[in-house]
Amino acid sequence: MHSNGKFCAPFLFLVCAALFGTSAAADTEKSDIDNLVQDAAQAIMQQYKIPGLAIAVTANGKQSFYNYGVASRETGRKVTRNTLFEIGSISKTFTATLATYAQVNGRLALSDNPGKYLPQLQGSQLDKVTLINLGTHTAGGFPLQIPDDVQNNEQLMDYFRSWQPLFAPGTYRTYANPSIGLLGMIAAKSMNIPFDKALEAQLFPKLGMHGSFINVPSSNMPLYAQGYNKQDAPVRLSPGVLAAEAYGVKTSVQDLIRFVEVNLNLTQTDATLKRAIADTHIGYFQLGPMTQDLIWEQYGYPVSLDTLLEGNSDKMAYERQAATELTPPQPPQQAVWVNKTGSTRGFGAYAAFIPEKKLGIVILANKNYPNEPRVRLAYQILSKLDCCSRAEH
Numbered sequence: 001m002h003s004n005g006k007f008c009a010p011f012l013f014l015v016c017a018a019l020f021g022t023s024a025a026a027d028t029e030k031s032d033i034d035n036l037v038q039d040a041a042q043a044i045m046q047q048y049k050i051p052g053l054a055i056a057v058t059a060n061g062k063q064s065f066y067n068y069g070v071a072s073r074e075t076g077r078k079v080t081r082n083t084l085f086e087i088g089s090i091s092k093t094f095t096a097t098l099a100t101y102a103q104v105n106g107r108l109a110l111s112d113n114p115g116k117y118l119p120q121l122q123g124s125q126l127d128k129v130t131l132i133n134l135g136t137h138t139a140g141g142f143p144l145q146i147p148d149d150v151q152n153n154e155q156l157m158d159y160f161r162s163w164q165p166l167f168a169p170g171t172y173r174t175y176a177n178p179s180i181g182l183l184g185m186i187a188a189k190s191m192n193i194p195f196d197k198a199l200e201a202q203l204f205p206k207l208g209m210h211g212s213f214i215n216v217p218s219s220n221m222p223l224y225a226q227g228y229n230k231q232d233a234p235v236r237l238s239p240g241v242l243a244a245e246a247y248g249v250k251t252s253v254q255d256l257i258r259f260v261e262v263n264l265n266l267t268q269t270d271a272t273l274k275r276a277i278a279d280t281h282i283g284y285f286q287l288g289p290m291t292q293d294l295i296w297e298q299y300g301y302p303v304s305l306d307t308l309l310e311g312n313s314d315k316m317a318y319e320r321q322a323a324t325e326l327t328p329p330q331p332p333q334q335a336v337w338v339n340k341t342g343s344t345r346g347f348g349a350y351a352a353f354i355p356e357k358k359l360g361i362v363i364l365a366n367k368n369y370p371n372e373p374r375v376r377l378a379y380q381i382l383s384k385l386d387c388c389s390r391a392e393h
Contacts, residue, residue: 033384037066040377045069048369049232052079052225055377056257058353058360059385061266063257071225071366074234081254082211084224085364086237087349088342089177090256091249093280095184096135096295098195098203100279104272107190110135110294117186120157126182129169134183135294136284138323140165142176146241156241166320173287173323175316177246180295184245196244206273208258212251214244224250225366227346235346247344253364260353260360263338281338281355283330285323290316291330292323298336301354305379312341312371339378341371350374352382359385 041053045068052069067079102108108117110131115122126139133139142163150159160182166172188195193202196214204212216224229235237248261267263277283291283298290311291298299307310316332355339352348369353360361378 033064033381033388034066036384037381038068040380041066041068044369044373044377048367048373049228050365050367050369051228052083052366054079054081054083054085054253054362054364055381056081056253056362057381057385058257058261058264058266058358059388060358061261063261065253067253071223073228074226077222079225079366082223082252083364084211084213084216084220084250084252085349085366086227086247086344086347087249087251087256087364088247088344088347090340090342090349090351091245091247092180092295092342093259093340093351094199094203094249095180095187095245096280097276098191098198099131099135099183099187100294101203101273101276102187102190103279104275105191108187114160114182114186117189118157118160121160124161124163125165126160126163129165131183131186132284132294133169134179134186136292136323137173137175137179138170138285138292139176139179140167140169141172141174141320142178143174144176144318146178146181150241152241170285170325171323172320173285173292174320175318177242181242181245184242196248199244199249204255206269207262208267209251209255212249212255214248214250216250223252225347227344228367229345230368235344237344237346247342253362256351256362256364257360260351260362264353264355264358264360266358278332281332283326283333285325287316287321287323291326291336293338296338296340298333298338300333301335301337301356303337305376308337308339308375308379309372312339312375314371339375341374343368343371348374350378352378354382354386357382357386 051073052071055066057064065081071077071079071083113127115127121127129139150156184195188198226234227236280294283293285292289299289307334356337354342349348365350363359382363374
């Protein structure tokens with residue numbers, strides 16, 4: 001990643017020329033970056049038996065798309081930039097953005113307690129945490145998933161009202177769907193609109209994401225990829241309590257790279273949305289080399305691959321981690337690698353971007369496979385692009 005590192009190889013001029021159009025080499029049929037993506041993607045697909053893979057890269061506002069395999073083994077339909085994938089917990093970044101958007105519009109304050117918006121929770125232990133705690137997994141010890149016996153909103157409120165923390169708010173990070181789900185409920189309630197409509201009718205259109213959904217309409221179902229679980233059985237997301245808020249978004253590589261570009265400030269948006277996006281990049285807690293923003297996770301850049309692999313490991317998802325509150329919170333940074341993984345039973349996703357370098361990547365697959373190869377692939381590609389970018393200057 002450094003200018004004297006192995007990534008800046010002798011063929012660098014050819015790669016950069018092909019990417020940035022600085023010479024006749026830009027007309028070469030296959031640039032080295034294309035070959036790098038293709039070779040790495042095919043290796044991952046073969047190793048993990050992934051039917052279809054969609055990759056989008058943005059470099060200084062220039063998008064590149066790489067689509068491989070099929071959206072469905074049964075139909076043989078090819079993956080395209082418009083194929084819809086389940087993105088699992090990357091959905092949480094939209095929930096966080098909805099909350100900051102509500103805040104910028106004066107509908108809520110992230111420093112508030114949940115009981116201000118849900119009177120059922122007033123006086124409960126949960127009413128002692130802030131909305132920031134909900135959006136940073138630091139409420140005090142929620143489990144990863146909503147308990148199976150919670151099947152409706154009334155049971156959910158009973159669960160939240162009787163919840164008992166394992167430790168004080170803001171002292172440990174426990175990655176959790178219930179807390180971000182609750183933040184999504186509160187954000188939507190503050191806007192007087194159901195959560196799915198808040199995303200589909202307000203946030204997605206404002207982001208320019210016109211092919212993204214919580215509930216895929218019948219007219220778009222042909223674009224919805226078939227997912228496959230670790231046993232290669234076909235599966236798709238089942239509706240559940242707080243599924244929409246925590247892991248329910250279906251989107252395309254084309255729409256998701258646009259969202260990355262909005263986060264990179266490469267796309268024109270109104271001042272309100274721009275502020276809301278920036279507010280999701282505020283750092284609230286430190287966990288070793290990782291800074292916990294509002295759902296997004298960031299690392300000082302340049303960053304080592306080992307650090308990213310550790311930060312996106314099962315250990316971070318399933319075990320509690322001591323967290324140090326940043327006082328005051330850290331304003332949005334430029335020299336950082338920002339990322340989020342997402343999985344459902346039949347899909348695997350990863351998004352990452354580097355504001356300082358104006359680089360970003362999205363990797364979507366219709367198979368549940370480990371985080372490590374996703375992070376490795378993204379690191380390999382963005383490192384090459386960074387090397388080219390610096391050579392240009």
